[in-house]
Structures are given as structure tokens and as C-alpha cells.
Amino acid sequence: MKHREPGSEHDLLFTNRVPTGDSMPRDICDRCGFIHYDNPKIVVGAVVTHGDRFLLCRRAIEPRKGYWTLPAGFMEHGETTDEGARREAREEANAEIRIRDLLAIYNIPRIAQVQMMYRAELASPEFSAGPESLEVALFSWDEIPWDQLAFPSAYWALKQFRSVMDQVVIAPFSNPEGELANSFPFR
């Protein structure tokens, strides 16, 4: 989490100690007393299908600029998780989606993220690149640019989606284990 705006008055000097009334050590700004709580952040996104094709966005921004991913991003204040997933599809792909159910929850404690990925469908066959995408396209399973995917979680979500494609009721997946966990091209 960014503490302050670029160019504001002081540098970041934190001391790690237990704040008054707290039970855990936190990074505390030596100058202004800001407490860096560093709560995990929620990423919301969706595997979006249209018939038997999958909606992917090619990233116009870092990290992983130029690589393909699912519409997903940080949940905002004042929205629900499914509203967030719909907003991200709107922002990144100018697409209206219908959320079906929860596909997976990925925990990535190293970067303090919890990612919630839904199963969803295009509400209409209209989409185009939003400001954070270079292009947006529908791919059949075999056309998916597997070696150009931006993030492991996009890879996991697509593979896990495919494994339960015909099931109406699913328990959401977690981080994969075994081969799927280790087969992402960029790990």
C-alpha cells in the first residue's frame, strides 16, 4: 500500500512496533505516526465465456504489458465482489457480463492478495479495448495464447474452469497443487 502521494513533504521512514491498543507490530511512520496496516487486498475478476470461447484482454499497462489476461482488478470501496468483477469487465473490455457463480479463491500472501474469480458470460457479444487494454478478443480453447498469459492466476482459472465446465454446482477452487501449480510458463 502506498503511504503518501508522490512529492509530498517527507520521505518514508517506518519503525516496526506495536501501536497503542493493538496486538501486532505494524510499520509506523516516524514522522507523522501513520500506521501501515497492510490488510490483504481483494482482486475480483472473471472467466468470461461466449458460447465456447473465452474473453481475454491484452494488457496496455505494466506489470506484464502486452500479455493476455482475464478482466480483473482491485475491488473498490462501496461495491460488492460480484459488482467489482462486473465493473472490471466494463472498464477493461467494455463488456457487460452476467455472473454465474464463484469459480475460485486464490490466496497470494506474498503480495497480500486474495483473488476471487467468477464464472461469467457475456451479456451481449459486444466488447472492445478499454483504456487499460491494447486489445480484447474471444478465443476458442485451442486458440488461447497460453505462452502469452500475464499471470499464473489467469492460467489456473482457465484450466480449473475447463475441468468443471459441465457442472452446474461447484465448490470454488483454491490455489492449485501438483502439476497445474508448477506448469505456468513464467514461474
Next chain:
Amino acid sequence: MKHREPGSEHDLLFTNRVPTGDSMPRDICDRCGFIHYDNPKIVVGAVVTHGDRFLLCRRAIEPRKGYWTLPAGFMEHGETTDEGARREAREEANAEIRIRDLLAIYNIPRIAQVQMMYRAELASPEFSAGPESLEVALFSWDEIPWDQLAFPSAYWALKQFRSVMDQVVIAPFSNPEGELANSFPFR
């Protein structure tokens, strides 16, 4: 989110504007430039059973001190959601639990919370009140102190748990609608 420690040098004076490089207005501290991102926070907890009884904790702290609830609390940095649920059971009930699967995800945008409630079992029949609990007890369904429950989400989770008790694979619930949404005694 608390910005600073009590007693530190300046009062909280925020201006709501769009920070450099951002796309949304945020509360920004007039003095030190701190950006109040206000991301939704994750609460993790569990409906914990032992045989046909349910583990509940009577709260030793506000809010809702003296009322009964499920072991649950804010997810911490560096842990996964299920590790967080296990930690909360340990902290509030000195109990080791085995997570089974995800029961429900409740969105409470008014207070910017996403609550993730698991189905879990006591790993051993040992428990006692942790520092945030006045007492911890196992209740049969009919003994649950329904009119002394602390929070709607504890009520929802218990009721939704009961409705799928015999199902091995479940799709997680969301916020209830209809009667269950409106029948919590304290709403």
C-alpha cells in the same frame, strides 16, 4: 481505517481529490499527503461443529460485548483466508479446527467488508475462552441463543449451514434474500 496512532503530531484533515496517477477521488491528508485508499477488508471465520453441536464465543469486547458469535476476525497480512479462519478460532476459543470448505461470502459494502465463512470441525474437543471471549461453548441447534447473537452474518451462516448440512459439495452462499435477510432479531 485508522490513519495514525493516538497522540501523534497532527489532527486528521482530509481533502477528497484524485491523487497523481490515480483515477478515483480519495481522502488525502492535508498535512502529510497520506492517501486513504480504504480498500475493503476481509473478515474470515467459521461455523465450527463438533458432532451435532456448534461452537460459539461470547464477546468480551465491543461491539456487541456479551453477545454470542462465530469465531471470526480480520484477515492478517501474510496468511491465507483459511489460515486466518484457523487463527481466529485459536485466538478467540483456544480451539484447533479443521477447515472443510467455503460456506459463504457476505458482502457488506456499507462498512467495506467481505466476510468469508468456512465450514469447519473441532480437531479435538478442547476449547476455552481466549482474551476476546467471555466464554466459549458448544450448543445443539435448539440450544443456540438466537436472540443473543452478535451479528447478522453469524445468524445467516448458521442458518445457511443447516440448510446444506448433508451436502458434500456446496456452492458458497451470498448475502441471504427474503425472510432470512430480514429475520435477524437486531436489524
